[in-house]
Amino acid sequence: MNRTLDIRISLPILLLVAAGCYFLLPDYLGLLRTIFIAAIFALSYDLLQGYAGIVSLGHAVFFGLGAYTVAVLGGHGVTEPLLTLVAAMVVASIAAGILVPIVVVGNDFNRLLVTLGVGFLFYEAANQAHDLTGGADGLSSFTVGPIAGLFAFDFQGHVAFFYTLAGLVVAYLIVWRVSTSPFGLALRGLRENTARMHAVGASVGRHRALAYVLSGALAGMAGAMLGQTSNFASLDMLGFERSADVMMMTALGGTGSIAGVILGASLFTGLKDILSSVSPKYWQLGVGLVLMASVFVLPRGLAGLTGMLCRLWRKK
Incomplete structure (x- = not known):
């Protein structure tokens, strides 16, 4: 897929869809905020797996x-969101x-x-x-102050919507x-x-190390935004289930495709919200069936659809 064309199409579409949702779905700003954060998290993992080829069950x-x-930091008086966001990424x-040293070496099984x-x-x-941490x-x-001293997070979620959308764009x-x-x-x-790249002089360890650090920083960014907008931090935010979720988002969207991963995160998060409200006990069964069906219908994930759109654009 032409990546320049990809950003020329998908980024404006993302902003247009976000604007449409903001005006047409004002009662779902909380869900939209969650989707934006999930998409940032999924992009961080896709950088790791889709580009560096590193699989992880602990992202x-x-x-x-x-x-x-x-x-x-908020509990100790550091309340500026942008400052704590940067600190979280660091x-x-x-x-x-x-x-x-213990993650980028070895084979995929060892890394898992x-x-x-x-x-x-x-x-x-x-x-x-x-x-x-507050334990269980x-x-x-803790206190989360206004963004740049100007925009305080409101109960309706308007500021959080634009804040997390800006984070997703970044x-x-x-x-x-x-x-x-x-x-x-x-x-x-x-x-x-890997063997061929090593033979031509590429530094395998250094490239993967940089990708792992950058991926971790973006994941920290997503977690920080969830903590800031929900005013809560808990054990489940670093638990195995959340790692499994981001792997499923990436697989559903299609590894190596930015637009596909964002679509995968959006579909997974929206589907999870809908099914859990319909059946709190069996919603995971529904999500599992959708994922299984997507393997057969869209083996390349939703990225296959974005690729088709890009090919149609080029024909014009």
Whole structure:
């Protein structure tokens, strides 16, 4: 897919759809905010799997670290959202950098086991550090100030809507820029044939390490935004279920496609919200059936649809 054409089509469509939803669905701004955050999280994981070829069962660690960072800072008087957002990204990227030596080496099976173990380790550490994280109760008694001292988060969710939408646009542009850069092309080469890229002199470890750190920072950004807009940080934000969710979003949308991943995150989050309200007990069955059907109907995920649209655009 032509990535320049992809951004020329999908980014304006994203903004138009968001604007339409804002005016036509004012009662669903909370859900839309959740969708935007999920899309940022999915983009962070797609950068890891879709470009660097690194699979992970513990990606929610960085998401949860982002949420807990804004909660802890807010509880200690640091309330500026943009400042705590940057701090959350820094904390998540540092954590990713520390984990690089044990994550980017080995094969996919080893990475799955290591990242799964890391996820459980962070989850239990957060559970035990009750004085810092609130343990199983989480953190809610923290303050989130107005954005840049001007725009306070309102009960109706208008400010949160535009704040998270802006975050999604920033994440979109970052991933797009990476994907079209020589660094992104090298990552794709590593994913397709590591031995060949190593033979031509590409630094396999360095490229994957940078991708892992950047992916962690974007995941921390998503977690921070959820913590700020919900005024809550809890253990489930870094639990295995959230890691599994982001893997399903990416698979549903199609790895390696920015527009497809955003569509996958939107469909998964919306479907989860609808089915859980209809059947709180069996909603996961419905989501599972949809995912199974998508494998047969859309083997390349929703990215296949965006590719078809791009081909139609080129014919014009």
